[in-house]
Amino acid sequence: MxxxxxxxxxxxxxxxxxxxxxxxxxxxxxxxxxxxxxxxxxxxxxxxxxxxNSPGFFLNAPVMPGSVGVMEQLNRNYELFIVSSAMEFPLSLYEKYQWLQQHFPFLSWQQIVLCGSKQVIAGDIMLDDHFKNLDHFKGKTILFSQPHNMLKDPGSHTRVKDWREVAHLLLPH
Incomplete structure (x- = not known):
């Protein structure tokens, strides 16, 4: 897998x-x-x-449309891990964990990696919105479109604009 x-x-x-x-x-x-x-x-x-650094910033963030259903399917088809930089903003550690438990209850605590640098992360595929995380990754890379990356050429990364495109790219048809 x-x-x-x-x-x-x-x-x-x-x-x-x-x-x-x-x-x-x-x-x-x-x-x-x-x-x-x-x-x-x-x-x-x-x-x-x-x-x-404000209480509630991460805890109350809206869920990206379509992500929950696609993530449930991905969880059945991949060895899935959520990897999020959290050490720069220590308040975010607890809030990010709580947010994931609330919106993605099908994920276990063992699938959540809250870290500093993502350069130590290894896998086959990485989905991220920042080039700084994708550029060093050794596997296949998927760039999730956000305003900060929209004017940049995705280069070797595959660009997706939403969770419908993630599903099309990563799930069996």
């Missing part, structure tokens, strides 16, 4: 919706989507570090 590594933030959890919510709560306005294209989260949101 192939080992599939799936990122959490920006792939399973809609952190951009959270950034928009926090920005609206703080500033009373939201940037147009077109203004986010090609910018890192830190470039796009002035107070991103405040947001991600």
């Amino acid at each position: 192939q080992r599939l590594i799936v990122d959490m933030d920006g792939v399973l959890a809609d952190v951009y919706s959270q950034f928009r919510k926090f920005e609206t709560d703080e500033l009373g306005a939201v940037q147009p989507d077109r203004d986010l294209l090609g910018k890192t989260e830190r470039e796009a949101y002035k107070n991103v570090r405040v947001y991600v």
Whole structure:
């Protein structure tokens, strides 16, 4: 059975919706989507570090549409692991675990890897929204489209725009 590594933030959890919510709560306005294209989260949101260190940021992030059903199927067809960088924001450790338990209860605690660098992770396939995580990976790589990566050529990575495309690419037809 192939080992599939799936990122959490920006792939399973809609952190951009959270950034928009926090920005609206703080500033009373939201940037147009077109203004986010090609910018890192830190470039796009002035107070991103405040947001991600706020209680509830990770715990209350919306689920990416279509991800739960596809993940249930992937869990039956792959040795599936959720791998999420969490050490930079220590508050996120507990919130990310709780979020996964709430939205993906079919995953066991043994399938959750909360880490610092993903460079130590090995598997056959990695699904992530950041080039920094995909570029070093030795297996097949799938780039999940998010505003920060939309203006970049995916290079050797296969780009998907949503969970319907993930299903088409990774599940039997």
